[in-house]
Amino acid sequence: MQITKIETFLVDASAPTGWKTRNWLFVKVETDEGITGYGEASGWPRVVETAIHDLTAVLVGEDPRRIERLWQKMLLAMMGHGMTGIVGAGAMTGIEIALWDILGKSLGVPVCALLGGRLRDRIRVYGHAGDVERAQELVGRGYTALKCSSLTTPVQLIHDVRRAVGDGVDLMCDPHGAPWYTVADAIRVGQALRDYDLLFYEDPVAPENLDNLAKVAAAVPDVPISAGERNGTIYGFREMIERDIVDVVHPDTGRAGGLMQMKKIAAHAESHGITMAPHDGSNGPIAEAAALHLLAAIPNYLILEHLADDVPQRYTVATNFEVVDSHIAVPTAPGLGIELDEAVCRAHPGNANVIFPSEATLDATYVHPRANRGRLWAVRG
Numbered sequence: 001m002q003i004t005k006i007e008t009f010l011v012d013a014s015a016p017t018g019w020k021t022r023n024w025l026f027v028k029v030e031t032d033e034g035i036t037g038y039g040e041a042s043g044w045p046r047v048v049e050t051a052i053h054d055l056t057a058v059l060v061g062e063d064p065r066r067i068e069r070l071w072q073k074m075l076l077a078m079m080g081h082g083m084t085g086i087v088g089a090g091a092m093t094g095i096e097i098a099l100w101d102i103l104g105k106s107l108g109v110p111v112c113a114l115l116g117g118r119l120r121d122r123i124r125v126y127g128h129a130g131d132v133e134r135a136q137e138l139v140g141r142g143y144t145a146l147k148c149s150s151l152t153t154p155v156q157l158i159h160d161v162r163r164a165v166g167d168g169v170d171l172m173c174d175p176h177g178a179p180w181y182t183v184a185d186a187i188r189v190g191q192a193l194r195d196y197d198l199l200f201y202e203d204p205v206a207p208e209n210l211d212n213l214a215k216v217a218a219a220v221p222d223v224p225i226s227a228g229e230r231n232g233t234i235y236g237f238r239e240m241i242e243r244d245i246v247d248v249v250h251p252d253t254g255r256a257g258g259l260m261q262m263k264k265i266a267a268h269a270e271s272h273g274i275t276m277a278p279h280d281g282s283n284g285p286i287a288e289a290a291a292l293h294l295l296a297a298i299p300n301y302l303i304l305e306h307l308a309d310d311v312p313q314r315y316t317v318a319t320n321f322e323v324v325d326s327h328i329a330v331p332t333a334p335g336l337g338i339e340l341d342e343a344v345c346r347a348h349p350g351n352a353n354v355i356f357p358s359e360a361t362l363d364a365t366y367v368h369p370r371a372n373r374g375r376l377w378a379v380r381g
């Protein structure tokens with residue numbers, strides 16, 4: 001079997017209000033035996049799309065079933081561009097996931113069977129709640145875990161949601177590694193979060209400085225810390241795992257380097273008693289399908305991120321996975337078990353590529369007075 005063609009689909013996934021610069025990048029790998037594989041790549045989708053087109057030349061004619069060989073070939077092909085990072089890793093991810101889809105289809109087995117076999121038939125997912133009303137709505141729909149993100153009043157939000165939904169729902173707090181959070185801020189927030197028994201406290205400080213993250217983790221040892229959505233490949237996760245800084249790694253399935261890299265990261269984490277909860281908020285349905293197969297096959301899975309209500313094209317662009325009792329069933333069809341509707345892709349062409357932070361946002365976040373920072377950890381009512 002040989003790779004004959006690689007095609008990409010940049011699909012608009014932006015919300016009319018809110019996240020206006022979101023795109024999904026789907027990848028289609030075709031073979032001379034008529035088997036087609038689909039993958040998904042993010043990391044900076046329009047840049048990643050160009051990287052995939054560049055890599056196509058070194059992959060056409062190769063046997064798509066030799067996945068590790070082709071991953072290493074792509075790594076070498078991009079070596080001259082500097083460290084791999086999440087753009088290079090994103091390009092390799094989209095192609096590599098499609099190779100697993102091809103391998104599974106060629107053998108008539110689901111991808112999880114190739115990653116060690118399924119340990120479980122369904123994967124627990126969590127939704128997002130930015131206020132109490134949304135939290136109650138999602139719990140009413142069966143969600144048993146919620147991420148509650150506020151950049152300005154994170155502890156107040158967790159307090160209000162915990163009081164509204166009770167102790168039977170797992171909660172997570174994600175300040176998004178905001179660059180204006182100092183170590184002292186993150187520690188104060190972490191200390192205030194101790195009372196709410198979180199599943200994890202995600203990216204409490206910007207991920208660029210692991211020593212800062214280590215200081216936060218050391219100051220709140222009883223609050224599980226997670227990080228990793230902006231990191232790629234085993235090398236991007238090595239230090240946070242080896243230094244036992246985090247309790248949970250959350251690589252993004254669309255840009256961490258591919259399913260074999262995710263499996264290797266999970267194994268490294270497993271040896272340190274660290275669990276995995278992949279980041280998925282920016283991804284579309286193909287990366288989600290890939291995550292379902294991976295999490296079915298690793299012992300140290302914790303939970304998977306899921307957008308409970310996404311843009312309308314989410315539900316028509318590919319096979320939809322239903323959430324039942326806060327779980328998604330692991331697909332059983334050969335390969336990833338998902339089909340892409342290319343007509344829907346073409347009907348929603350991708351557009352914007354970066355966000356435009358307002359001057360007000362920049363001012364308010366970087367230079368607001370120390371006296372105002374107390375709202376980060378304040379709890380009233």
Ligand SMILES: [Mg+2]
Pocket residue numbers: 174176202203229
């Ligand atoms: Mg996050």
